[in-house]
Amino acid sequence: MFRALASVLLCCFFLEASFWVHFSYGDLTTCSGIVPMTERGDKISITDFGGVGDGQTLNTIAFRKAIYRIQHLRRRGGTLLFVPSGVYLTDSFNLTSHMTLYLARGAVIKATQDTSNWPLIAPLPSYGRGRERPGGRYMSFIHGDGLEDVVITGENGTIDGQGDIWWNMWRQRTLQFTRPSLVEFVNSRGIVISNVIFRNSPFWNIHPVYCSDVVIRYVTILAPPDSPNTDGIDPDSSSNVCIEDSFISTGDDLVAVKSGWDEYGIAYGRPSSYITVRRVTGSTPFAGVAVGSETSGGVENVLAENINLYDSGVGVHIKTNIGRGGVIKNITVSELFMENVRTGIKVAGDTGDHPDNNFNSNALPYVKDLTLKNIWGVNVQRAGWMHGIENATFTGICLSNVTLQGTTGPRPPSWNCNAIRGAAIEVSPRPCAELTSVEQSGSCAS
Known part of the structure; x- marks a missing residue:
């Protein structure tokens, strides 16, 4: 039944749909208005610079020439770089400000598998x-680094990372350095990514880091379920990020909000805040909606709603560790449906490795004000696992109207809790004792 529902949802991705900034379109609201789409008066084609879409010609020079032209001519309103139908093999390349990378229907920008000159x-x-x-x-x-006003869009063309060569290096432990993400923006603002298919990323798919005002919507992100660390979208030390109306099926978390790693993230001190995830459907062996585990700069004011997950490891995963520091607060997940999931809700204070041995074991993370409401699951093996940290109890956890049905058999899925405190209202199966706080039940009901 859920598969049919998911198909209907996929057919409806191009509906526009609320959170920190509300814009109404009929009966739906969307956060996408934080970055208005820009109409470019100047348009060029990759073929004007020698681009050949035969799947064999290396187009690195063509992309770099085209983007150099955009950067240095600085047309008023920016420039659209058109990629027509065809397969354009290329090395990695940098974007520039005030540009649109537009992939026509049938266009594929494909990464070379020659890693020697990466x-x-x-x-x-x-x-x-x-x-x-x-x-x-x-x-x-x-x-993209230090950019503003950049759009990646089109007619559902594809950006293909050909990641299998990188995955094999990871499996064989022959990596010399950390694998590349498929798309990464650093210290940038005013970014829109829409109507593009992302496939086979070597590592994380879309990674906005130290960014603000980012809209990602109507995207499809695909990677095999055994592809290592192919997270879908990872907002990282970024603010005002809107993720809507997308389908993600990868080998790791579909959406994971991050903010730096142990002592380095604490020192950098830039949180992720005001992150919206809405109307996302997908499948993963790991988590559908995650916070962490790299949360040392703090994560706050996250809303995830209207999420549909199937054949996944965890529905919602809030994860951190001793040494992370940082505060995780005001996280809301609502209107989530999951089917065939190992663990419905997981909150863990012992997850994630460390960059080195210099982390401060006294840097304890604090998790508070986590709201999970209107959640329904079928064929969920375990309802929840919530383990905070001794001397840093996770507080203000609110479960409301949560039903997680187990697999066939007489025993319902269980809860396992420690070092947490909160309240639960209309939760089935019956939650653990740590979630029956009388003093918090009033605020949870509201």
């Missing part, structure tokens, strides 16, 4: 090193 860049300061390996990291396939 550019290296410095580690992110909030991570202190590459996420996988010490030292620098490979630049994302499509990259």
